[in-house]
Amino acid sequence: MKLEERLGANKYYVDETSPHILVDGAGFSHEEKMKLVNGCPAGLYTLQENGDLAFDFAGCLECGTCRVLCGETIVKTWKYPRNAKGVEFRQG
Numbered sequence: 001m002k003l004e005e006r007l008g009a010n011k012y013y014v015d016e017t018s019p020h021i022l023v024d025g026a027g028f029s030h031e032e033k034m035k036l037v038n039g040c041p042a043g044l045y046t047l048q049e050n051g052d053l054a055f056d057f058a059g060c061l062e063c064g065t066c067r068v069l070c071g072e073t074i075v076k077t078w079k080y081p082r083n084a085k086g087v088e089f090r091q092g
């Protein structure tokens with residue numbers, strides 16, 4: 001089974017009212033942003049044509065990689081989703 005199929009099998013209970021990760025890439029280098037683009041296993045960080053960093057927390061796997069990579073720079077807030085929200089793994 002391909003990675004995309006495995007990720008798609010998960011269920012995501014998105015808390016639209018309270019994002020569990022907040023980021024701000026303004027003022028940070030291309031290299032710092034690329035740590036997140038390359039490091040997030042779910043591919044939730046993307047670099048726009050104008051160099052801005054885009055992020056969508058809806059498919060988050062709650063692995064914590066982005067916090068480890070940029071927890072003192074771009075990632076401003078990282079916490080687990082509130083009770084009964086977040087990812088429900090379906091493929092182990």
Ligand code: SF4
Nearest residue numbers: 040060061063064066
């Ligand atoms: S916690 Fe993991 S899956 Fe979620 S945004 Fe960070 S790196 Fe991506």
